[in-house]
Amino acid sequence: MHELAWTPPTLQEGLRVLDLIGILAFALSGALLAVRKRFDLFGVLVLGCVTAVGGGAVRDTLTGQTPPLFLRDEIYLWTALLGSGLAFGFGERLARFERTLSVFDSLGLALFAASGAIGAINFGLGPLGVIFVGMLSGVGGGIIRDLIANEVPEVMYRRDQLYATAAAAGAATVWLLFSHLPPFQAQLSGAALVLLVRWISRRGWVRLPVRRLPGERA
Template identity: 45%
Template sequence: MVTAIVNPLVQEVLDLIGIFAFALSGALLAVRKRFDAVGIAVLAEVTALGGGVFRDLVIGAVPPVAFTDIAYFTTPLVAAAVVFFWHPRLARIRRFVLLFDAVGLGVFCVAGTVKALNFGMHPLPAVALGAATAIGGGLLRDLLSGEIPALLHPRSEIYAVPALLGSALVSILAVLHLLTPITSALAALIAVVVRLLALHYGWRAPLARGTTAQ
């Protein structure tokens, strides 16, 4: 069994950073959709906790930490309050949604893979679960707000690929016994940068031969 030797405090910090970043992206999208205060809070919570809850259920860490650690539940509410009172001008919100979504994606793919490895998963399915942790909240956010999920939209820049890349780096580092807080942060940063580059340059996954994006 491969384990990811990461201090539990580091694991929690990674989770909370990802939760805050995703909650900001959910709350900002709620503002763009003109949701009220309750809608902003709900979308922030779902976006921030959806992927982590899925991860915990799959690996058997029940009840999910989102329901046992008050910091996990209150952090999205703090992010929602920040957005509610101090959100940028509406014309700039989409850019901030994408930025915070990229940060959450990078942090969660690392945190999810680390936790999966520490619960005894093989490195390969741990990669898949780490990526699912990263994209789950964004998927739920888009569905609840009436958007076509970035994961599925043919015109969207690559979304799952950066998460898979970050997760794969974590598993490889764990197998090589090189996983540390610094290398974990580097893996997260690489995932974030790849996602931001995809947004900037319009990198998209290939379509089936003979088809075009609608």
């Protein structure tokens, strides 16, 4: 009886697949910006890859894991290359799928924020450290992308989108649930909360305030 030659993926394998989807989405976002900025082929590949692996590199550096995961497991860089190559090959046509891309981007944000929080907890950090590392792991790739493209990091301005805020809320969720749930479920719950906050904020129900400057009208 060998009906079960195919075994379902373990949860860990499932998370890894989601992780790679996040990598792919971030690679696309970095490479598309590079195409718009008229970088050459190699510049597009480099910006795509750096954006894709940046968040994980921040997470691993702050939690003392050397070498960072993206160097230990080659599938990460291959996925980043694939996404960057797609962006170069299809260019502006991909931009039409902006809505789809944005979903992938949120997924990547969610997964990196949650895995950053887990890493920080395992490293023995306190609540604020966990939130800080989780948040930076989620938004790190995008910040590096915008710095290299010489733009103010978009995340600082996206007040109608609760981007970094969503990542921080997800990391805080992981911290709160960690002592009550198995780590894996805490991680998934944190990632789910990031997606929920992103979805709420995209409906336009919440906006972050901006400090008024003197002489400015309300």
